[in-house]
Amino acid sequence: MRTNQLLGRLAAAALLVSGFATASEAQTRRAPARPAPTYSSSSSSATEGIKFGVRAGLNVADLSGDAVKSFTDLTDLASGALTKEMKPGxxxxxxxxxxxxSRFAxxxxxxxxxxxxKLNGTIPFEQFKFINxxxxxxxxxxxxxxxxxxxxYITDGLYVYxxxxxxxxxxxxxxxxxxxFGFSAYNNDFDVKDQLRTVDFAVVGGLGYQTQSGFGVSAxxxxxxxxxxxxxxxxxxxxVIKASLNYSF
Structure with a gap:
């Protein structure tokens, strides 16, 4: 009698466990697994951490001051025979x-x-024009x-500096x-570094645009x-007026 009761209880327990397993499997089939959440981030140009970069471009340079004004006066006296130009570099x-x-760096x-x-000139006297x-x-x-x-940064990418x-x-x-007469008569270089200041101070300013890919332009x-x-x-x-291309990484 006791053996029959024990076997009955074991059978009931087995049926109970089997029922829970079947219900769990059915629940899994009905509810597909949720995909892993994805996140996207976007940030302005001034909030991406420290960046390093390289830059290269063109300078268009000139000099101003009393010395240059004296030269301009001489140009007027020479009836335009002397001219001053900006030098590319x-x-x-x-x-x-x-x-x-978010907006400053x-x-x-x-x-x-x-x-x-750069200075250019010709002899301003009519009688010597033939020698060019x-x-x-x-x-x-x-x-x-x-x-x-x-x-x-004015907007994302566009900035002033x-x-x-x-x-x-x-x-x-x-x-x-x-x-x-169209032929070179004199050509010489003089070292004038010792006559000039070693350090020059300036104020600079301009604007630029930096793309998300790292490339940019500035002037x-x-x-x-x-x-x-x-x-x-x-x-x-x-x-100095300057324009350059740059790349940040």
């Missing part, structure tokens, strides 16, 4: 963009920059620019060329604050 450098919130940099100016005498003088100045810029810049002179040369202006002549015999200040 190369610019390349590195930078780091450090975010300071600080960007220190380091770059090689070619500056200076021409004179060309070029101030070729190379600097290591060290800007510290503040950037403000401004800040101070120190420039250490790497080389300073003056090239003088003269020709007559700006350097306004020199220090006279280049270290002996204070004349005033001449660097003025």
């Amino acid at each position: 190369f610019y390349a450098g590195l930078y780091a963009t450090i975010p300071l919130g 600080i960007e220190p940099g380091l770059g090689y920059s070619e500056k200076g100016t 005498a021409k004179l060309e003088g070029t101030a070729r100045l190379a600097y290591l620019d060290i800007p510290v810029l503040a950037k403000a 401004a800040g101070p810049q120190a420039s250490v002179m790497l080389s300073g040369k003056a090239r003088v060329k003269a020709s007559a 700006g202006y350097d306004y020199g604050l220090s006279s280049l002549d270290k002996n204070n015999n004349f005033d001449a200040y660097n003025r």
